[in-house]
Amino acid sequence: MPMRRAGAGPLLLLSAALAAGQARAAGEPPLAAVTLVGGAETVFSAMRDACDGDDVPDAPARAFRDAEGGIVMFGLHTKNRALRGPDFARLRIDCTPAMPSKGDPDPAAYDDASWIAATWTEDGRRVEALVHHEYQANTHPGRCSRKEYLACWYNTVVAVSSRDGGRSFDRPEPPKVVAAAPFRQEVGQGRHRGFFNPSNIFGQGRSRYFLSSTTGWAGQEGGACLFRTSDPSDPSSWRAFDGTGFSLRFGDPYRDGAGTKPCRTIWPFPAPVGSVVRHRPSGAWIAVFQASANADLFPEAGFYTTSSRDLLTWDKPRLLLAGRTLYDDPCTSGGRLISYPSLIDPEAEGRNFDDVGASAQLYYATLRVDGCQITSDRDLQRRRVAIQVWP
Numbered sequence: 001m002p003m004r005r006a007g008a009g010p011l012l013l014l015s016a017a018l019a020a021g022q023a024r025a026a027g028e029p030p031l032a033a034v035t036l037v038g039g040a041e042t043v044f045s046a047m048r049d050a051c052d053g054d055d056v057p058d059a060p061a062r063a064f065r066d067a068e069g070g071i072v073m074f075g076l077h078t079k080n081r082a083l084r085g086p087d088f089a090r091l092r093i094d095c096t097p098a099m100p101s102k103g104d105p106d107p108a109a110y111d112d113a114s115w116i117a118a119t120w121t122e123d124g125r126r127v128e129a130l131v132h133h134e135y136q137a138n139t140h141p142g143r144c145s146r147k148e149y150l151a152c153w154y155n156t157v158v159a160v161s162s163r164d165g166g167r168s169f170d171r172p173e174p175p176k177v178v179a180a181a182p183f184r185q186e187v188g189q190g191r192h193r194g195f196f197n198p199s200n201i202f203g204q205g206r207s208r209y210f211l212s213s214t215t216g217w218a219g220q221e222g223g224a225c226l227f228r229t230s231d232p233s234d235p236s237s238w239r240a241f242d243g244t245g246f247s248l249r250f251g252d253p254y255r256d257g258a259g260t261k262p263c264r265t266i267w268p269f270p271a272p273v274g275s276v277v278r279h280r281p282s283g284a285w286i287a288v289f290q291a292s293a294n295a296d297l298f299p300e301a302g303f304y305t306t307s308s309r310d311l312l313t314w315d316k317p318r319l320l321l322a323g324r325t326l327y328d329d330p331c332t333s334g335g336r337l338i339s340y341p342s343l344i345d346p347e348a349e350g351r352n353f354d355d356v357g358a359s360a361q362l363y364y365a366t367l368r369v370d371g372c373q374i375t376s377d378r379d380l381q382r383r384r385v386a387i388q389v390w391p
Contacts, residue, residue: 029315030284031390032307034343036321036362038384043091043363044076044083046378051095054079057365057380059115059132060274060342062200063088065351066165067124074098074116074129074166075340075363075380082166088346088361099131099160099169105140107185108254110158110175112136117157118210119166120201120232120352127162128232129169130178130198130210135185145189154185155194157212159235176235177252179212179227182260184253188217195225195250197272199287200342202354204278206230209311211266211273211287223265224273226311241266241312268297268306268317271327274364275342276311278355282389285311286356288320288341292327301328303341303364307389320362320385331372340365343385359386 046056054077061075071091073083079097104111110133118130137144137152144152157179160169179195187193192215199211209228216222228246229237240248240263248263274288285308291298297317298304301324304317324332326339341364345356361382368377 027313029306029308029313030282031315032279032284032286032305032318033386033388034286034288034305034318034320035386036383037359037386040381040383042379043382044093044380046376049093051081051093052079053376055081055093056376056378057340057367058378059117059197060200060340061344061363061380062117062119062342063344063353064119064121064127064166065124065353066121068165069124072119072166074119075342075365078113078115080114080116080169088344094167096167098162098166099171103139105143107135107137107143107154108175108252110135110156110177111171112139114158116160116169117198118201120203120208121166122351124351125163125165126233127166127169128201129160129162129166130201131158131160132197133158134196137185137189143185150192151190153192154181155192155196156180157195157198161233174255175252177250177256178235178238179225179240179250180253181214181217182250182253183217191215193217199273200275200277200354201232201352202276202278202285203350203352208232209276211269211276213269213272214263214265220262221265223267224269224271225263226266266312266314268314270294270298274303274340275344276354277343277345277360279307279387279389280349280355280357282391284309284389284391286343286387286389287314288343288362289317290325290327290339290341291317292325301325303338303362309391321364321383326367326374329372330369330374333369335369337367337369337374338364339367356387358388359384361385 063073078101083091085091115132117132135154159176239246243264302322323338345360
């Protein structure tokens with residue numbers, strides 16, 4: 001990062017900054033510093049605030065401004081209750097489920113276990129949402145050759161929409177599949193399969209984007225793939241990046257057939273991307289995600305940030321908050337894990353909070369561990385961060 005030297009005059013500093021900017025403009029990603037500057041504040045406590053045992057933080061926080069200017073936030077469990085309030089300081093849970101999961105044993109119905117994972121609205125009334133859908137075949141007799149949860153876990157990203165500001169979401173018939181593996185749930189059992197944990201939807205100009213993780217399959221590398229559309233209200237319009245352009249449609253293997261070219265995974269994301277936001281002063285993109293320790297790229301377990309100009313080439317990740325995450329062994333957690341990070345600027349210019357300024361809030365979940373068991377004693381917390389970018 002640029003550093004101020006004793007005795008350096010304004011012209012020298014300006015020249016150095018311009019030279020650095022010109023050098024990085026050749027294709028390198030921008031330098032970004034995201035730094036914690038505040039203590040943790042509890043936004044929602046499952047033990048204190050829940051309507052029932054289903055209300056636990058279990059996804060990254062997603063927020064939008066409704067038509068009246070209030071805040072709507074999703075990020076809980078499979079009844080998909082929202083937090084609502086006039087501002088971020090006064091969010092309270094709405095005990096009416098926005099989209100309860102039905103546990104349907106038919107995998108083609110895409111209504112087993114669903115989490116509202118991303119939202120987008122232009123007017124605060126009609127809301128498009130991406131759903132992390134898990135078909136948990138181990139819970140349905142005769143649907144899985146094994147009994148383990150992960151061995152039978154088949155994931156798909158599907159689309160739903162609301163016409164009442166996110167108070168209820170309609171499941172279309174037939175289901176609208178945005179990203180699915182090109183095979184049905186019984187294929188390849190024995191490991192987690194499919195597309196899962198979409199990031200927030202974020203926009204630039206007329207384009208909307210999200211990143212979704214995949215464990216991969218024959219011919220498809222595991223990692224995070226980038227999707228784009230100009231119309232989130234048309235789920236069939238989402239296309240994944242193939243390495244040169246956005247051409248790939250990962251449709252419904254129960255209705256559209258199978259077979260598509262692989263999407264190109266985006267470095268350096270080892271697992272789901274918590275959120276991506278645009279830095280207003282510089283135009284740079286900043287992503288936050290969690291990772292377990294890896295000597296090559298992640299010296300400590302925790303939350304990391306990285307930055308990009310074009311969503312394809314990203315800077316080396318930088319540690320934001322150290323701590324054991326859901327990708328670490330809970331038996332060695334010391335009693336607490338952190339997970340599901342996202343960045344939200346309450347002063348965002350966009351209705352969907354996909355832009356940030358010089359500061360933002362890091363939202364994340366803390367999960368209490370009892371021995372080796374992750375419990376439902378979870379809190380949604382936030383901490384203020386300062387943001388600086390040298391483009």
